[in-house]
Each structure stands twice: as C-alpha cells, then as structure tokens.
Amino acid sequence: MTESSYALKIGERIPRHVAIIMDGNGRWAKARGKIRIFGHHAGVGSVRSSVQRAAELGVKVLTLFAFSSENWNRPEAEVSGLMKLFGLAIRKELPSLMKNGIKVRFIGDLSRFSRSLRQMLERAMEETRDNGSLLLNIAVNYGGRWDIVNAAREFARDCAEGRADTSSLSEESFSRYLSTGEYSDVDLLIRTGGDFRISNFLIWQLAYAEIYVTKVLWPDFGPEEFDRAVGWFGTRERRFGMTGDQVRQIESEKSGPGSDAAGKNPSAESGQPV
Numbered sequence: 721m722t723e724s725s726y727a728l729k730i731g732e733r734i735p736r737h738v739a740i741i742m743d744g745n746g747r748w749a750k751a752r753g754k755i756r757i758f759g760h761h762a763g764v765g766s767v768r769s770s771v772q773r774a775a776e777l778g779v780k781v782l783t784l785f786a787f788s789s790e791n792w793n794r795p796e797a798e799v800s801g802l803m804k805l806f807g808l809a810i811r812k813e814l815p816s817l818m819k820n821g822i823k824v825r826f827i828g829d830l831s832r833f834s835r836s837l838r839q840m841l842e843r844a845m846e847e848t849r850d851n852g853s854l855l856l857n858i859a860v861n862y863g864g865r866w867d868i869v870n871a872a873r874e875f876a877r878d879c880a881e882g883r884a885d886t887s888s889l890s891e892e893s894f895s896r897y898l899s900t901g902e903y904s905d906v907d908l909l910i911r912t913g914g915d916f917r918i919s920n921f922l923i924w925q926l927a928y929a930e931i932y933v934t935k936v937l938w939p940d941f942g943p944e945e946f947d948r949a950v951g952w953f954g955t956r957e958r959r960f961g962m963t964g965d966q967v968r969q970i971e972s973e974k975s976g977p978g979s980d981a982a983g984k985n986p987s988a989e990s991g992q993p994v
Contacts, residue, residue, distance in 0.1 A: 728777075728947040732954040735907035737781040738774060739922055739929070742766070743913030744937030757801035762939035764809050768816075773943040775820060775854040777950060781903045782856050785921050789829065789863035803837060806860070810840050814847065821853035827899035828862030829870075857900060864923030871897035900925055908953045910946075912938045930956045 749759030
C-alpha cells in the first residue's frame with residue numbers, strides 16, 4: 721500500500737503519544753534556492769498545523785524533536801538563526817497555545833541556551849502549566865542517551881538522599897525520571913524526510929513505538945499527512961511479545977457484548993499503549 725492509501729476513518733484507533741522527527745527543512749530550502757534557515761522558518765507552519773490536528777484527533781501527548789544535542793555541530797550561522805527562531809516562535813505562538821488549552825514543556829538540557837532564551841522557555845511552561853487539552857513536549861538540546869544518563873543521575877541522587885532505593889527500581893519507576901515523565905511510552909513515531917533512523921531521539925520511550933517514515937519534507941507536512949500517519953497506525957497489530965491470536969482474543973474480550981470498551985481505544989482509557 722502507498723502512503724496515500726492510509727485514510728483516517730471515523731472511529732479510528734488514535735495513538736495516545738505521538739512523537740515526530742521533523743526532518744527535511746534544509747533540503748526543502750535548497751530545492752528552492754534558499755539558505756537552510758528559510759526552511760526552518762517554513763517548518764514552523766507545520767508545527768502549528770500538527771499541534772492543532774493532534775488536539776483535534778484526541779492525541780494526549782505530542783513530542784517534537786526541534787533541536788538535538790548534536791545540532792550544535794551545524795554551521796554557526798544556522799545555529800544562531802535557529803536560536804532566534806525559537807524565541808520568535810515562542811512569542812508568536814504562546815497566545816494560541818493558551819487559547820487552545822495546550823500545555824507546553826521543553827525537554828532537554830536547557831543550560832546551554834542564553835539566559836534570555838531560557839527565560840522565554842520557562843515563561844511559556846509556567847503560563848501553560850494548567851492547560852489540559854494536549855501536552856506538547858518540545859525537545860531542544862535533547863539526546864536520548866543524555867535523557868537516560870540524566871535520569872540515572874536523578875535516581876542516584878534520590879537514593880543518596882533517602883527518597884528511593886535500588887530494591888524498588890523497575891522499568892516503570894525509572895521511566896518517571898526521564899524528561900517525558902509519566903507519559904513516556906510513545907505509540908507512534910513519525911519521521912519526515914525519508915530517512916530510516918531515530919537519531920538519538922527518545923531511545924527508551926520508543927521501545928514499542930510504531931514507526932512511520934514518509935518522504936514528505938517537514939515544511940510540506942500538513943494535516944492530511946498527519947492523518948495518513950494516524951490512519952497507518954490504525955492498521956498495525958501491536959503485539960508486545962504476544963502472538964497475533966492472543967492479541968485478537970484480548971481485544972475481542974474487551975469489546976464483547978455489554979462491554980464499555982466496545983469501539984474504544986484501550987490506551988485512551990487505561991493510559992497504556994494499545
């Protein structure tokens with residue numbers, strides 16, 4: 721089946737947590753004879769439409785990979801332009817986030833950013849903290865390995881101060897120390913630009929994610945493309961180590977006659993992946 725075959729249907733299973741690697745801004749700009757930062761500015765529109773569409777569909781958490789810890793290695797002019805773009809986008813989009821009840825969190829090592837930019841990020845998080853329609857995580861100066869190491873440090877600190885002990889450590893309890901907190905597990909990862917890799921993004925959180933790769937470059941990724949990805953997700957049989965027969969039996973029992981779960985997305989009710 722082609723990407724265009726995955727139409728979103730009424731009653732479709734909706735992923736609770738969607739993550740996106742927003743790739744292709746530079747190639748999009750180059751194809752138009754422009755410098756790379758031009759593509760990054762164009763990509764802001766796709767961020768806006770994806771956030772809006774995720775909220776409309778009932779996605780609970782959307783995590784966007786905006787700037788990796790490796791991106792500091794890019795040309796100085798591009799990095800400087802991105803820092804300015806972050807500040808500009810935050811100021812411009814904050815009223816819309818408030819109006820639509822979207823809570824924003826910036827995850828990653830924020831210490832490397834300028835004081836003024838950090839203050840903007842902190843202000844946006846503070847002003848939206850009580851919003852509840854969608855949790856928007858924006859990963860900046862983020863790396864999946866950093867996230868795990870940072871979580872290990874936090875856990876070790878809690879052990880040293882008597883708030884935790886190694887005997888009670890589990891995958892579930894450790895995941896709460898990650899930057900994504902209680903909403904760690906990703907159901908659907910979307911990568912634009914056509915490359916089949918996760919680029920050090922949410923390494924722990926992607927353990928059981930369904931991965932959708934499209935050749936569409938990020939500035940061209942609109943609501944229709946978002947719907948195609950979610951429609952594709954709805955075709956996937958998520959087994960989590962079980963056989964297909966076991967999964968179908970469990971789903972049949974959950975949606976049997978008289979069951980309140982009939983026709984519903986189990987993850988939306990339980991907080992667990994489908």
